[in-house]
Amino acid sequence: MSQTTTATPTSPAPTADGTPRRRARSGSWWQRLGPPAVFLALLLLIVVLQPNFFSGGGIRIVALQATPILLIALGQAIVIGVGSLDLSNAAMGLLAAILTASTLGSLGVVSPVLCVALVTLVGLVNGLVFAYTQVPSFALTLGTLGILQAASLVLSDATTVYVTANADVLAWMFNVALAGLPAAFWMAVVLAAVLWAVLRFTTVGQGMTAVGLNETGAIFSGLRTRWLKVTAFTISGFTAGLAGLTIIAQSGAASSFGLGSDLLLPGIAAAIVGGTAITGGVTNPINVVFGAATIALLPIGAAAVGVPPQAQSLVYGAVIIVAVALTMSRARGAVVK
Amino acid sequence: MTSTQQDPTRTTEAALVLDGIDKRFGQVHAVKDVSLTINRHEVLGLIGENGAGKSTLLKILTGIYQPDAGSIEVNGTQVRFRRPQDSVAAGIGVVHQEQSLLTNLSVAENLAMTASGSRRAGTRLGFYRWGRINADAAATLDRVGASIDPRTIVGDLSFVDRQMVEIARAVQVDEMVGGTPLVILDEPTSVLERNETEILEREIRTLKEIGSVVFVSHRLDEVLRICDRIAVMRHGELVAERRTDEVTEDELFQLMVGRAAQATQRDDRAGGASQTPVVAVQGLTRRGSFEDVSFEVRSGRTVAIVGTMGSGRESVCRALFGAETWDGGTIELEGTSLSAWSTVKAVKAGVAYVPSERRVEGMVGGLSAAANLTLSHPGSTRRGPFLDPRARNRTAATWFERLDVRPSDPSLPLGSFSGGNQQKVVMAKWLMAEELKVLVLDHPLRGLDPGAKEIVNEQIRAACRDGVAVVLLPDTLEEALEMGDDILVMRDGEVTGRFDLSTEAPTSLDLLEKMV
Numbered sequence: 045m046s047q048t049t050t051a052t053p054t055s056p057a058p059t060a061d062g063t064p065r066r067r068a069r070s071g072s073w074w075q076r077l078g079p080p081a082v083f084l085a086l087l088l089l090i091v092v093l094q095p096n097f098f099s100g101g102g103i104r105i106v107a108l109q110a111t112p113i114l115l116i117a118l119g120q121a122i123v124i125g126v127g128s129l130d131l132s133n134a135a136m137g138l139l140a141a142i143l144t145a146s147t148l149g150s151l152g153v154v155s156p157v158l159c160v161a162l163v164t165l166v167g168l169v170n171g172l173v174f175a176y177t178q179v180p181s182f183a184l185t186l187g188t189l190g191i192l193q194a195a196s197l198v199l200s201d202a203t204t205v206y207v208t209a210n211a212d213v214l215a216w217m218f219n220v221a222l223a224g225l226p227a228a229f230w231m232a233v234v235l236a237a238v239l240w241a242v243l244r245f246t247t248v249g250q251g252m253t254a255v256g257l258n259e260t261g262a263i264f265s266g267l268r269t270r271w272l273k274v275t276a277f278t279i280s281g282f283t284a285g286l287a288g289l290t291i292i293a294q295s296g297a298a299s300s301f302g303l304g305s306d307l308l309l310p311g312i313a314a315a316i317v318g319g320t321a322i323t324g325g326v327t328n329p330i331n332v333v334f335g336a337a338t339i340a341l342l343p344i345g346a347a348a349v350g351v352p353p354q355a356q357s358l359v360y361g362a363v364i365i366v367a368v369a370l371t372m373s374r375a376r377g378a379v380v381k
Numbered sequence: 382m383t384s385t386q387q388d389p390t391r392t393t394e395a396a397l398v399l400d401g402i403d404k405r406f407g408q409v410h411a412v413k414d415v416s417l418t419i420n421r422h423e424v425l426g427l428i429g430e431n432g433a434g435k436s437t438l439l440k441i442l443t444g445i446y447q448p449d450a451g452s453i454e455v456n457g458t459q460v461r462f463r464r465p466q467d468s469v470a471a472g473i474g475v476v477h478q479e480q481s482l483l484t485n486l487s488v489a490e491n492l493a494m495t496a497s498g499s500r501r502a503g504t505r506l507g508f509y510r511w512g513r514i515n516a517d518a519a520a521t522l523d524r525v526g527a528s529i530d531p532r533t534i535v536g537d538l539s540f541v542d543r544q545m546v547e548i549a550r551a552v553q554v555d556e557m558v559g560g561t562p563l564v565i566l567d568e569p570t571s572v573l574e575r576n577e578t579e580i581l582e583r584e585i586r587t588l589k590e591i592g593s594v595v596f597v598s599h600r601l602d603e604v605l606r607i608c609d610r611i612a613v614m615r616h617g618e619l620v621a622e623r624r625t626d627e628v629t630e631d632e633l634f635q636l637m638v639g640r641a642a643q644a645t646q647r648d649d650r651a652g653g654a655s656q657t658p659v660v661a662v663q664g665l666t667r668r669g670s671f672e673d674v675s676f677e678v679r680s681g682r683t684v685a686i687v688g689t690m691g692s693g694r695e696s697v698c699r700a701l702f703g704a705e706t707w708d709g710g711t712i713e714l715e716g717t718s719l720s721a722w723s724t725v726k727a728v729k730a731g732v733a734y735v736p737s738e739r740r741v742e743g744m745v746g747g748l749s750a751a752a753n754l755t756l757s758h759p760g761s762t763r764r765g766p767f768l769d770p771r772a773r774n775r776t777a778a779t780w781f782e783r784l785d786v787r788p789s790d791p792s793l794p795l796g797s798f799s800g801g802n803q804q805k806v807v808m809a810k811w812l813m814a815e816e817l818k819v820l821v822l823d824h825p826l827r828g829l830d831p832g833a834k835e836i837v838n839e840q841i842r843a844a845c846r847d848g849v850a851v852v853l854l855p856d857t858l859e860e861a862l863e864m865g866d867d868i869l870v871m872r873d874g875e876v877t878g879r880f881d882l883s884t885e886a887p888t889s890l891d892l893l894e895k896m897v
Binding site: 245246247248250253254257258260261262263264265266267268325326 | 702704724725727728729734736741742743744745746747748752753756757759763766767768770810
């Protein structure tokens with residue numbers, strides 16, 4: 045939520061003008077408890093509709109599907125946190141997946157490291173172009189999205205690329221389970237915790253939050269706002285790369301139209317449902333975990349109430365709009381672009 | 382339009398009667414049982430410190446808030462304002478503290494926008510009727526005595542002219558009720574220069590002829606000069622009503638803050654400190670905003686730069702802080718010439734800037750006060766890349782106590798503090814830095830109540846005593862004469878006058894002469 049839009053120019057003492065504080069409280073209430081509450085409510089609904097959900101290993105499947113979404117969403121949440129948007133990160137994930145699939149056989153362990161590094165670099169370039177040319181992030185990353193999609197299509201020869209050898213370099217991520225959930229999911233959760241700590245306890249994290257809340261104020265405080273934004277986009281590239289690896293680990297193959305080719309909408313939806321304020325400056329990576337789990341649950345819930353699988357995007361789209369509508373602070377006379 | 386035939390001699394008839402207005406926000410009793418009458422053809426001054434309840438009362442008058450109790454009567458009819466449009470319909474126009482014109486449209490279009498829906502609707506079948514719009518705007522401007530071409534784009538107008546347009550727009554409400562508008566001016570002068578204020582004063586006298594005015598201001602001298610009657614609010618209560626001719630500035634100050642004013646005479650500073658200038662500006666030029674500006678600021682001294690809007694002094698200050706570039710000339714900081722200067726480098730080098738646009742530039746409202754305080758110079762509140770929340774809270778608590786910041790909880794978002802308390806935190810954010818060398822203050826007292834002003838001024842003096850070089854853009858010439866050691870006068874981007882207050886004693890008039 046944005047304090048700046050609610051602030052009144054002549055506001056008497058904060059005490060005499062209850063609005064800003066009241067709104068701050070409702071905002072943080074959603075930020076802290078909203079995402080887990082929504083997740084639990086949806087889980088409850090599904091268990092009621094499909095009593096055999098738990099016994100059928102449903103929660104494991106949800107964690108499996110939530111993992112790439114979560115990784116994409118974490119990067120997205122960080123970028124949204126600095127007040128921007130990265131429309132290209134899902135495409136980066138897919139590119140990383142295709143590159144890994146085609147090189148894993150020949151390069152072995154080096155392949156995933158290289159692919160993640162390459163995609164992180166793409167994120168870095170995104171950030172640099174954004175920070176120094178000041179092309180609005182949605183326009184820039186929309187362009188990058190097109191470029192990356194074309195690259196994926198060309199590199200994969202428009203077919204599905206299969207891992208030919210060394211599949212076990214990555215496959216263990218979903219074969220090894222901890223407390224019933226795949227290791228890859230736990231790794232993503234650990235990453236979320238690390239990002240949470242970065243935002244809460246480091247100067248870089250505080251700086252990114254400041255940029256998201258009020259970039260001008262951050263500039264006039266002497267913060268390195270450009271580098272903070274570059275950092276956010278680089279993180280987005282990095283998590284997208286990891287998401288690409290999980291796609292390969294799951295299926296052993298990737299294509300520019302198959303698994304992983306449609307992570308953009310769920311990624312944004314997970315970030316938003318995870319309590320990330322679309323206006324910037326409010327990001328809680330821990331809650332993004334619940335956001336991603338909710339988004340992974342949705343198709344199951346939707347199927348349970350009879351929505352056809354073809355209409356999945358409809359559900360994601362609707363969820364984004366509803367989540368944003370519910371969490372925006374509708375200050376009187378607020379300006380929306 | 383029957384009420385246009387009102388007898389102009391009935392000047393004592395009440396235009397607005399507030400009876401027992403009461404408003405609470407949760408625990409906070411913002412307005413306590415306020416009863417107040419505003420007569421026709423009267424200018425009523427409304428004063429009070431930040432947080433005294435003035436703004437809440439104004440918001441009730443303009444339909445933004447609804448009172449918990451009490452009644453409002455306009456021209457003898459009981460009214461209830463459920464939304465802002467209701468108060469407009471009752472003939473109450475307001476000029477907000479921050480300007481709200483659309484700067485990319487013409488004056489006439491801005492005026493037509495609020496006039497729409499009335500008999501003067503400037504459109505036919507959705508199309509603009511330019512002749513009509515411009516003629517109507519000219520008539521309205523004429524009525525408030527402003528000589529502005531209605532076809533001018535608002536963005537090209539000077540600040541004071543925009544204020545005129547705002548007033549003209551507010552006055553338009555009277556076509557709803559026919560003849561006697563009540564115009565509320567919420568601190569209209571806090572962003573104006575002294576000579577511009579005089580234009581506004583003339584304006585208010587014109588307004589008085591056609592309706593009533595509620596004038597909200599922090600400047601007591603101005604209130605005394607302009608108003609017929611003054612209402613004082615403190616802690617949500619109406620504590621006094623005085624006729625202007627029976628009250629002094631000192632008495633008003635006491636009523637307002639509940640204590641006597643401290644003498645704010647300049648103390649004789651020993652000039653102290655070293656003789657090498659901390660800042661040396663030489664022939665600084667930026668095409669279109671300032672030209673060949675030179676001055677020096679020594680350690681422990683204050684250079685006040687005065688000038689009207691468009692004098693370029695703001696740009697010079699922003700150049701010092703790295704927020705604007707320059708084309709020619711040099712700035713030396715402790716003997717080193719600056720190149721590729723930026724806000725990041727400026728902060729690192731110990732240059733601080735308190736901007737006039739506090740909410741936008743001076744702070745990050747969504748972050749806690751403590752985070753804002755330590756944002757630029759984390760100092761001991763960071764360990765490597767990590768924040769140290771405990772050290773930060775200790776630091777914040779110290780500064781909160783020193784500057785009497787309220788509420789006293791630094792973990793609240795800074796955006797929820799009142800203007801005066803925000804400014805204290807913004808000041809503290811720079812003062813806490815050990816490396817502070819240069820303090821650039823762009824209208825540091827703008828919009829503050831007298832209590833907060835005293836505290837901020839005291840901090841500026843304390844910084845000087847510690848050897849900081851201060852560049853000050855004051856709100857008023859009196860402030861320049863009180864706080865400055867040297868005064869630089871700028872006009873149209875050039876330096877037109879210099880005064881060393883240790884050897885000369887210029888008056889406001891001397892300064893004004895060089896300004897216009």
